Amino acid sequence: MHDNQPQTITPDALPEVITRYLMAHHAHDTPTAVTAFTGDAMVIDDGGTYEGTAAIEGWLDRAATEFTYTIRLTDAQQTDTTHYLATHHLEGNFPGGTIDLRYQFTLRDDLIERLVIEP
Template structure:
C-alpha cells in the first residue's frame, strides 16, 4: 500500500474523527477536532473561526440526501493529508468526488480545503 492509497485506519485519529462526525452531520462532534482559529474553504467560500465553521458544518448539504464513501487518501507530510470522498445523492449532478485537504496543528485540524477531486 502506498501513501496515495491509504486505508481509513491509517489516517490520523483527528482526520478519521472529523470525517466520521461530519458524515453523520454531527457538527458538535466534528467541531471538537478543530482549532479555535480554524479556516475552512469549501468550493472557494471561506469560513473562519469555530463559530462560522460550526454553522457551515451544521448546514452544509442539509437540504439534500446523500451517501459518502472514501475512495482515496494520501499523506503529504506529517501535518498534511488528503482524503477523497465520493458523494452520491439528491444534489444537482447527483455525484461528486471531493478532495478534503487537511492541515493539522498538533492533534487538531487548523485548515480544511474542500475542492473537486483532482484526478
C-alpha cells in the same frame, strides 16, 4: 516521506482527528465535528471561506441539511506529518448527482487547522 510527494495510505492510517471529523460529519454530529478543529481553523468549501469555530459550526450545520447524500471514502494520501488528503465519492440530490471531492487537511497540534474541499 520525502520530496513532498503524496503517499497513498490506507484510510485507517489517517490521523485520529481526521477520522473523528469525517465520522462525525457523516453522522451530522456537528458538536463532535467541531471539536476536531483548532479555534482559529479555516475551512474553504464551494467558494466560501469559514474562519473560526462559530463559522465552521454554521457551515457544518448547513452542509448537514442542504442535501441528502451518501459519502464514501475512496482514497487517502499523506504528504507529510501535517498534510493529508482524503478523497470522497458523493451521490445524492445535489446538482449533478455525483461528485468526487478532495478533502485537504492541514493539522496543527493534533487538530485540523485548515480544510480545503474541492473537486
